Amino acid sequence: MPELPEVQAHAERLSAALGGATLQAVDVLSFAALKTFAPPIDAAVGHGLDGVTRRGKLLVLRFGDAGHVVHLMQGGRLRPDAGRSRRPKGGLVRWSFDRGALLLTEAGTERKAGVWAVTGDPMTQPPLAELGPEADTVDDPLMAELLAGHPMRLHTFLRDQHILAGVGRRLANEVCHRARLSPFAPTTKLTAVEARKVVEAIRAAVDEGLAAERARADMSASKERPAAVHARTGQPCPVCGDTVRAVEYRDYTVNYCASCQTGGRVLADNTTSKFLK
Numbered sequence: 158m159p160e161l162p163e164v165q166a167h168a169e170r171l172s173a174a175l176g177g178a179t180l181q182a183v184d185v186l187s188f189a190a191l192k193t194f195a196p197p198i199d200a201a202v203g204h205g206l207d208g209v210t211r212r213g214k215l216l217v218l219r220f221g222d223a224g225h226v227v228h229l230m231q232g233g234r235l236r237p238d239a240g241r242s243r244r245p246k247g248g249l250v251r252w253s254f255d256r257g258a259l260l261l262t263e264a265g266t267e268r269k270a271g272v273w274a275v276t277g278d279p280m281t282q283p284p285l286a287e288l289g290p291e292a293d294t295v296d297d298p299l300m301a302e303l304l305a306g307h308p309m310r311l312h313t314f315l316r317d318q319h320i321l322a323g324v325g326r327r328l329a330n331e332v333c334h335r336a337r338l339s340p341f342a343p344t345t346k347l348t349a350v351e352a353r354k355v356v357e358a359i360r361a362a363v364d365e366g367l368a369a370e371r372a373r374a375d376m377s378a379s380k381e382r383p384a385a386v387h388a389r390t391g392q393p394c395p396v397c398g399d400t401v402r403a404v405e406y407r408d409y410t411v412n413y414c415a416s417c418q419t420g421g422r423v424l425a426d427n428t429t430s431k432f433l434k
Contacts, residue, residue, distance in 0.1 A: 158231045159376060161292060161323030162366025164211045167235070167376045171209040171216075171259070174237060178206050178254035180220060189268050190249035190261065192284075198250075198274040201225065206254065213288045213322030217279055218252070224279040225252075225272055233263045233270030234376065288322040293363045295321065301352040304344040311347070311355075312340035312411055324359065327379070328366070330387040330412045332358040334396075339419045340404075340411045386412040 159167070183199050185191050191198060204220035211217065216235060218225040227235055238251060238260035245251075247262040250272050263270040275282050292315075295303070307320055314320060315329040324332065333340045335358035338351060347355070365383050370376070380388065385395050390403040390412060399416035404424050415423050 158214065158325050159229055160214055160325040160328050160366070161211075162328075162363055162370050163376050163382070164214050164216060164229070164323075166367060166370035166373070168209045168211045168216055169371070170375070171235070175206050175254055175257055175259065176208045178256050180204055180206060180252060180254055182251075182253040183225075184251045184253070186245070186248040186250060187268065190263075190271050192271040192273045193275070196223070196274055196276050198225065198272065200274065200276070212280060212285045213291070213318055214325065215285065217285070219279075222276055224275050226275065226279055226285060227261060228269075228271050228273075228284065230263070230267075230269040230271075232265045232267070233261060235259055235261050236375065288318050289320045290322065292321040292323040292328075292359050295356060295359070297349070297353045297356050300356050301347075301349050304347050304352055304355070308343065308345045310340065311338060311342040311344055314344050315355075315359075323363075326409045327382060327384060327387040328359070328362050331362045331384060334358075334386045334394075334412075334414060334417060335361055337417050340413050341424065386414055388412065 180202050182202060185198065201220035201223040204223060207219040207221065209216055209218055216227040218227065229235065236259065238258040241258055245260060245262065247264055248260055249263055249270060250261040252259040261270060261272065273284060279285055303320055304314065307314055312329050312333060315324045315332055316326065332355065336354040338354065369383050386401045389401045392401050393399070394401055394414040394417060397414065397416045399414050401412055401414055402423060404411040413419065415421050
């Protein structure tokens with residue numbers, strides 16, 4: 158799933174391409190993608206696109222007092238649509254402007270990507286109002302407070318959008334590795350020094366991802382994103398040379414380096430592994 162760096166850079170690209178363009182039509186190609194019924198999504202027609210911004214892992218198209226919030230989920234993409242095919246493959250929603258178009262598509266069959274139409278400030282309304290602070294803006298004291306207030310594994314904490322917005326599976330793996338902390342470390346047992354390490358690791362991982370993404374013309378695929386341990390099971394850790402290991406879950410994989418993060422202790426699997434300090 159695209160995370161903070163990928164979504165931020167893509168918002169910048171879309172703003173540069175279509176900022177100021179007038180919305181001429183919105184075509185909902187799959188009604189399952191429309192998550193609101195009021196206001197109508199075409200209420201923004203005739204308004205200029207003020208720009209595309211980001212909140213957490215979501216994109217926000219701003220049209221004066223109206224807005225369209227887009228959640229790409231795992232397989233969604235929002236791209237310029239030069240062809241404007243009547244039945245585009247995987248097409249969900251098309252925005253037609255006076256100088257181009259955008260098409261929301263989704264690969265696969267799950268159809269989880271969605272669009273929310275709102276009026277007023279979208280940041281104060283669902284789904285954005287439910288998000289925690291932007292992960293890369295949290296300072297040391299707030300991070301220590303959040304960790305103490307949410308007892309769970311560190312990897313789970315990092316991915317919870319109600320606690321921190323913008324971090325997903327890849328960044329969670331990378332942040333734990335950069336901070337040299339076990340992904341299973343209990344949040345309530347982390348010290349102030351370790352909270353600072355988490356803050357520094359988030360900012361470094363986000364900066365690295367943004368630099369890579371801003372050098373591209375379109376959003377990267379998952380395998381193209383920078384990673385020291387994420388999706389590198391069985392490969393050598395670039396820091397110490399130990400083997401990158403994995404704990405497999407049904408929907409995702411926790412990658413880690415035992416030498417860097419768990420004092421050499423190996424997590425056997427997701428059913429028998431214990432919390433590690």
